[in-house]
Amino acid sequence: MIGFMKKDLAMIKSNFKLLGILIIIYTVMGLTCKMDISFILPFMSIMVMISTFSYDNYNKWDAYSISLPDGRKNSVKSKYVATILMIFIVSVITIILSFIISYTNTKTINYNQILVSMLGTIFGTLLVLSFMYPIIYKFGVEKARIGIFIIVFGIAVVFGFIFQYIDLSFIGKLLSLIENYLVISLILITIIMVYVSYKISEKIFLKKEF
Numbered sequence: 001m002i003g004f005m006k007k008d009l010a011m012i013k014s015n016f017k018l019l020g021i022l023i024i025i026y027t028v029m030g031l032t033c034k035m036d037i038s039f040i041l042p043f044m045s046i047m048v049m050i051s052t053f054s055y056d057n058y059n060k061w062d063a064y065s066i067s068l069p070d071g072r073k074n075s076v077k078s079k080y081v082a083t084i085l086m087i088f089i090v091s092v093i094t095i096i097l098s099f100i101i102s103y104t105n106t107k108t109i110n111y112n113q114i115l116v117s118m119l120g121t122i123f124g125t126l127l128v129l130s131f132m133y134p135i136i137y138k139f140g141v142e143k144a145r146i147g148i149f150i151i152v153f154g155i156a157v158v159f160g161f162i163f164q165y166i167d168l169s170f171i172g173k174l175l176s177l178i179e180n181y182l183v184i185s186l187i188l189i190t191i192i193m194v195y196v197s198y199k200i201s202e203k204i205f206l207k208k209e210f
Helices: 002-011 013-033 042-056 061-065 071-106 111-138 141-165 169-208
Strands: none
Touching: 002 013, 002 042, 002 071, 013 042, 013 061, 013 071, 042 071, 042 111, 042 141, 061 071, 071 111, 071 169, 111 141, 111 169
């Protein structure tokens, strides 16, 4: 499975520069326009990972991978693991940048609001992954492209509206009361959601003919 993951990371290596440029751009926007960047970069990371499906299709990787030992299972598993790893790495970077932007703009760091925003963003991003990957495995990335665009940017717009116009301080107060239960519940829901998505994708790919 590690080899499959290395393949995906090698394919998107050229996109790391673009992601780095976007990080710089949105950081500057956050500093100058007081823009909330918490929802943008993680969603961009999943778009980068989704592009690996196009590379696989172009290079006819799937037809080759099924000839390898446990190739079908490892192909699906590595795609999910690599995507989740990318999301969390970018999310950690976003949290650090959000702390810096918050302190630069206000001389204080609103830990609760930033962490709540990131928790919601990670959940939303993994929701996109859970919904879109089975569709991509079933119909292909080209046919699923419109759905990907609508879902990803639709959720991004919704999160942007919520973070910009709605006071999230009450969520921070709520978290202080039921923090353990809420976090644990959200983690469990996310794990179940991603696992079910993974099993559906695996089942689709195991039956797929090339």
